[in-house]
Amino acid sequence: MQHRIIVLGAGYAGATAAGRLAKRLRREDVAITLVNAEPDFVERVRMHQLATGQHLRPRPFGEMLAGTGVEPKLAEVTGIDVDRRTVAVTDAAGARQELAYDTLVYALGSGWNTHGVPGTAEHAHDISGRPGALRLRERLARLESGRPVVVVGGGLTGLEAATEIAETRPDLDVALAARGTLGDWLSPKGRLHLRRVADGLGITVHENTDVTGVGTDHVTTADGTSIPAEVTVWTAGFAVHPVAQATALEVTGTGRIVVDGAMRSVSHPDVYAVGDAALATGPGDKPLRMSCASGIPMAWQAADSIAARLTGTKPPRTPLRYFNQCISLGRKEGLIQYVTADDRAVRAALTGRLAALYKELVCKGAAWGVANPTFGMPTRRRPVVRGNAQEPSAVNAEA
Template sequence: MKHRIVVLGAGYAGAFAAGNLARRLSPDDTEITVVNAVPDFVERMRLHLLAAGRDLAFRKLADVFAGTGVRLRLARVTGVDPERKTVAVTGEDGDGEVVYDTLLYALGSSAAHHDVPGVPEYAFDVTGQFPALRLRERLAALDGGGTVLVVGEGLTGIETATEFAESRPDLSVALAARGEPGAWLSPRARRHLRRAFDRLGVTVHEDAGIQAVEPTRAITAHGRSIAADVTVWSAGFAVHPVAAASGLEVAETGQIVVDRTMRSVSHPDVYAAGDCAYAIGENGRPLPMSCASAGYTGMQATAAIIARLTGGEVPVTGLKYYGNHISLGRRDAIFQMVDGDVRAKSWYLGGRTAARLKSGVLRGAGWSIAHPTFGMPKRKRRLATAPDRAGVQAAA
């Protein structure tokens, strides 16, 4: 029988990993299946642009994996049984199971509501294709003079607020922050960010943690009311509870606890990559949920799976951050370099040059995933014999 590799999720981490596994492993003895809820490769870093009204063409996963041998199953994951090595799914064809020998769990994350009243009922977010389209429709219905409140001072909140303000100058856009937006940036970069907010007309409410969301306003922890025809929730990410319910060892965040090679510490046939992996970076801290983490963990998981299945030595890829890249509308951005402890260096790049760099990064990430056969080796690696694989895994 062929070794069955199942990849759950086809975001940045899952799609990249599936393409690389197909590129490097022989189809004679491996079978790769990707399970994803939607038919498109959704570039999450562009979803705030989609919500703002920009026309974005997402690639079909069927086209992405065409010619690779990767099987695509459009379905939603409802459970994982690591003892039986099965994944429960539901889709247009009804309920079913997918059996695996090696599982790569890359289901990503969604908006973290933090149990704030009113968020599920009244707030919008940009963490998925359908939520972004729902927000796009709501914004399009707003007349001039409408108010939009973006909650959250992180990268997503800043990018969303500035994009909305630039795309819809007829709206009043505000940002609610628990502290100072961009507080982790260097002093010069923070000044650049402030100038961008002023230029775009974004009103910043500091010390404004939101404790409730209502249809036309948000209430801060101090009881202050902020008017909002539309509230956009960008106050962090949360992973799906299916991993915790499966019996896999998870952290308090619900993320799967993995070793340095992205292998589950409780179930050696399971790997995790992207936001759902609780991985420790080179600075000794958990990797944040981000596209960069998806790239690092996806590369490490792929390399580890290939090495262990083919009897090779498991390589170690880097888990080190070099900087934060923040879009401030279409013609401005900040690229902030950081040190080994993820503290901002004094140097930063801003303006149109940084915006062009960010655009290049986005295009590069999308292109690499959309062309999984690029650089395909003439000879793919064959799997070790079953006894050899068992020995390699036991030694690992």
């Protein structure tokens, strides 16, 4: 009797976890299903490139998972019953199905967060996923020269979007609205370089600006100022998929699943959560930020913990720490801000063309890692301890 593992979501974290589990465990012992709403892998860290008209290489899951033993299932997750250990899904044709699991890996990630700001959902553009990026791509292609574009949000996504648009379309009037000062979390060297790039690209930076409303042709700030915006790109944070909050899982107020060091739900030991959907802590007991840099190591830890539980071996621990923040500033410029283990900027930073090349290698490496999640791992798969496969709840203490 195979142990049924279902992985929900095939972003960086989910796809990596599925592939690593396939390498750790034998096919005759486990059935691994990867549920995703799209048929191919989306390089989320490149959505600003897609939005500006650049071509991204397609990565169909049918090809990426060929020969791994992982079964891709194209469907949308509509509900989870953690007591009955079932997942409700709906496929592209509208057919509904219930999938039973013994172990669940929840990796449904996050989308844009409007923060309830009036007009955002109706008038702003979103680049947290491919559908939104493609809509923005179409809108920018129709936009006449000289028209204003405002990117709301001064974090990594906002910086990358604003600089990419400004570089690709120098004929547009691009502005960035940030709640704080430009790059206020960076080192002095990082902030100086960021300012130089923004100035060189002609980006108008509105600092200490809280956008409180989005209209068809402008955004409104807290002090009543109206900033012209033929196109508004909203990058002010992320919100997790709502499915987990509707379950009996222990979640935070924002819907993130609370997990332990093994990425295992603290309330339901048959459920593991990775990526943006999980609240895990790193060095200094600080919550890991939503990012690819957090999600992939979390996936490694979850997969290794599950494999160890099922095979009766000791689970290894993956270091959950940071080394740098990689920011593309268009295709020609970049910024690599080196950080402490708990993600605080240090003095050192890499800038310029070399930093842009470094970031490109990181993006390529992340996508390659999803397609090859087991590179460098031992090739011998361990047999499942049958008691664990039959009764997963009976081995709670082992992870």
